[in-house]
Amino acid sequence: MNARWPAALSCLFLLPAGQALAHPHVFVDARLEVVADDKGNITELHNVWRFDEFFSSSVIMDYDTNMDNQLTGDELTDIGKTVRDSLVEYDFYTQITDNGETVKLKKPDVIHADMKDGQLLLFFSAEPEKPLKLKGHLTIGVYDPTLYTSIDFHHDSDIVTMGDAFKACKTEVVRPDPDKVISENKNALTAAFFSDPTDMSKLFATQLDIQCD
DSSP, X not given: OOTTSOHHHHHHHHOOGGGOOSSOSEEEEEEXXXXXXXXXXXXXXXXXXXXXXXXXXXXXXXXXXXXXXXXXXXXXXXXXXXXXXXXXXXXXGEEEEETTEEEOBOOOSOOEEXXXXXXXXXXXXXXXXXXXXXOEEEXXXXXXXXXXXXXXXXXXXXXXXXXXXXXXXXEEEEOOOHHHHHHHHHHHHHHHTTSOOHHHHHHHOOEEEEEEO
């Protein structure tokens, strides 16, 4: 881990699952574009993440090497490289299932960083490690399994599909009802707060549900 990476970001990317807190400390507004080719394979997932102002200010303080109170050039490149290396363990917060089987992602070639209106922005494209056919039941979710970071899609239009192959599928943005999730899983959730929160985080995550012939 880069020695200049601030403590807040070290927690963001390296916090062990068993040490996750009961509520998020970093907030991200996200957009996801799921791209399919003419052969009916999902080929890319385009991500845009906008971090909250408080968290972004800590990044400016730590990476502003020329002390001009903004991030440009090599400063932004350094952030992108560090995030790229740090999120491999978490599959870049992207959880995909292909008819019940977990799909891994390739490491992105690059993660682009930018600052707009005092907020850190990350842009990157991720590809499945193996061909991902639009067939049967697939789910795609972008969330932090440790619950330290809240990744929010405020509108259904923030999760979109691109490619004619999706015309043969039914897609739906699924937003679980928190009260219903808690009611149906209250015993398991109580234990999860003190052990591994990964399964719990899945229950609350917004996901793209894809049903194809």
